[in-house]
Amino acid sequence: GENVEQHPSTLSVQEGDSAVIKCTYSDSASNYFPWYKQELGKRPQLIIDIRSNVGEKKDQRIAVTLNKTAKHFSLHITETQPEDSAVYFCAAPQRSNNAGNMLTFGGGTRLMVKP
Amino acid sequence: GAGVSQSPRYKVAKRGQDVALRCDPISGHVSLFWYQQALGQGPEFLTYFQNEAQLDKSGLPSDRFFAERPEGSVSTLKIQRTQQEDSAVYLCASSGLSGGALGKLFFGSGTQLSVL
Numbered sequence: 355g356e357n358v359e360q361h362p363s364t365l366s367v368q369e370g371d372s373a374v375i376k377c378t379y380s381d382s383a384s385n386y387f388p389w390y391k392q393e394l395g396k397r398p399q400l401i402i403d404i405r406s407n408v409g410e411k412k413d414q415r416i417a418v419t420l421n422k423t424a425k426h427f428s429l430h431i432t433e434t435q436p437e438d439s440a441v442y443f444c445a446a447p448q449r450s451n452n453a454g455n456m457l458t459f460g461g462g463t464r465l466m467v468k469p
Numbered sequence: 470g471a472g473v474s475q476s477p478r479y480k481v482a483k484r485g486q487d488v489a490l491r492c493d494p495i496s497g498h499v500s501l502f503w504y505q506q507a508l509g510q511g512p513e514f515l516t517y518f519q520n521e522a523q524l525d526k527s528g529l530p531s532d533r534f535f536a537e538r539p540e541g542s543v544s545t546l547k548i549q550r551t552q553q554e555d556s557a558v559y560l561c562a563s564s565g566l567s568g569g570a571l572g573k574l575f576f577g578s579g580t581q582l583s584v585l
Binding site: 388390398399443448457460461462 | 502504511512517525575577578
């Protein structure tokens, strides 16, 4: 099955700086990579995802990059704001022969944005 | 409803007690997942339904855990003879099987289970 490693486990940045979170995966056939944001006591919410046919995807201040050769993908948040403070999880398909519905999650990164 | 609904939001159980956790997915979503999230950890897969069929239950930690979705909509996760190690947040998620929803999981707010 898929193994997803995420780092760093905690990240503290100053408001306005950029934050980068990285994940590696083990199954070279994986084709779908979402990122979820979970605020304290709340549900995980999808913030951005990327499929393996593209190398980068942007949505306003967030972007995800994918390196299929190295089997890693990264979340980039620019111009961070205090409301970006949360735990972020990357994920990859649990088995390569599905359509990406079953996910294996990384261990999470706690991002703290200091005003 | 607009999103995935779970109940109860909090459950305190005495060790050995049976509990039942309910999930009401987004209307029309055929895929339903249960995840377990320990404090400070990422969600861990428990089981997966497509409509009423339980296609994967490889993540259920023991035979004390049982899940069902008899009519292909609402699902119940049952834990028998709860143990302290069962304490966690149990998350339900649903997903569509076509179009833009493919692959995207929509989570409920979870049930926080505390076993004393």
